[in-house]
Amino acid sequence: MTPAVRFQKVSRHFGAVRAVDGVDLDVASGEFFAMLGPSGSGKTTCLRLIAGFEQPTAGSIEIFGERAEGVPPYRRNVNTVFQDYALFPHLNILDNVAYGLMVKGISKTDRYKEAEKALELVKLPGYGSRKPSQLSGGQRQRVALARALVNKPKVLLLDEPLGALDLKLREQMQEELKSLQRALGITFVFVTHDQGEALSMADRVAVFNNGGIVQQGTPQEIYRRPKTRFVADFVGSSNLLSPDLMASLGGERRWASLRPEAVRVASEGAEAVVENVSFLGAGTRLAVELGSARLHVMLPAGADVPDVGTPIRLSWNSQDIHYMDDAA
């Protein structure tokens, strides 16, 4: 099957700055694809390359098998939900949502009917006559979504769409976006710097750093088997174990990661001292000092919680130790 989006050795340089450098990428049709990375890692530039706001310095971009270089944004069947929504302040909500249909020359009655349907889809029926300034952040976010979806895009691009929302609303929108994507079957490409968001929503995740993709895979793969120290550090609250520590624990002298929930407090094992205890509701997180390293241990709810300052012993299964490439 033709991929929805295919990058082959795509680079985008701004003078000496290599914002995107030799990226290879396949987004399958109908997939929820997340591009995850810290700011300045090139993920947003990749999104803008798909939208057509940027042109690649080198490499080729295909959207459903068609070459996209040199094609202006208004001739791409791709729509974007912008980070700060970019609603037109001089138009009411209905005209905002109907904008894409209006510029295509669709009659007023037809486009308003479609726009009203799109507003229903995002659970804002009857809001058409209001101005964007009269809506809350969460509502504007939904309008931006409706304005993009009404055009029935082949690919929907979302640029940190939930970044400006508060936690509760963000979690609610994450679920809604996911079920909307499943219902519509449109390919979603989602840019975020929030690893929790990427892991919980996406079918596949690409982790970006320094203009390139460090690792691609399902959320489980990325979380369980981070390829490099950077991925382990950025994606999870995984423990990073240095080569020296690994050697002293009797393992290989290489960087390794160990998930906090894989560590147990036991009657024998490595000696450690409890430094801090955080109650997290679903469990309790201990910060412990093991030699000179600081590790996190996640205790399930109901387990005995040791006091700060007490010496404990830690154990884990050797298959939970995951060795990584040395490169950062």
Added chain:
Amino acid sequence: MTVLTVDTPGSSILPRRGGFAGALSDAFWRHPLLLLILMLTPPLLWLGIIYIGSLIALLLQSFFSIDDFSGVVNPEFTLATYAQLLNGTNLDIILRTVSMAALVTLASAVLAFPIAYYAARYAKGRWKAFFYLGVMLPLWSSYLVKVYAWKLILAKEGIVTWVFAKLHLGFVLEAILSLPVIGGNSLSVSYLGTFLVFVYIWLPYMILPTQAALERVPANLIEASADLGASPRQTFRTVLLPLALPGIVAGSIFTFSLTLGDYIIPQIIGSSRLFIGQAVYAQQGTAGNVPLAAAFSVVPIVIMGLYLAAAKRLGAFDAL
């Protein structure tokens, strides 16, 4: 683990600052209205009495009439002076001035938009400073000097005629000058010349507010429009222009009203036919007909009022 100690001061309320100044700032802090009244009274008195007061005095004059024999102002309420505005010559003056002001405004808007757009969207750092300098520089030199300079530029012996002649395009200039109404013996004595100088003098007043309005249009609205399938032309018409319109209208208020009231440019450059400003000048000066002069100066006020009402109806201020 290090323990952080914080020195706690002796009291939670700090000692008062001494002296009259300290007591005064405390009093102002407790009574903000007092400060507001103190700050606003002088400028409001100035505006109310000197500015609005003199305008009302002028308006009252326009309802008086002048005795044709003695030349004395008759302070009785009458609309006769306004009726005089509607006779042939005076109506011509009004129509001439209004059409000139409208054309100058239109030309300024068309010239200003690309410059303002470039300055707002692309110019950065040094280029932005250069833009402001370029737009403001003409405002720093004397208005009269500029107008007289233009008289020399546009004169028959001036540089414009010379350039056309050198380019062997003298016939083009001849053809333009032989056009009815806008033509004349030379550019400096034609309506075309008056128009050019008006546009030159008032252009900065159009560029600056347009640029300020465009500066406030977020760049991602342009991208959003393209993303939704709008061609650059559609984006200009449906997003950029409506959002820049308050700025363009603000600029047009300057260019339109300044042209309506100006009496120096048409006197130095142009045909000898009068504009409103010149009529006011002539009526209150040589003719001593202050009521008619007052009635003439009411015309631009009424026209501006109508213009703003129309602009509001067209939604020019919706995006504010």
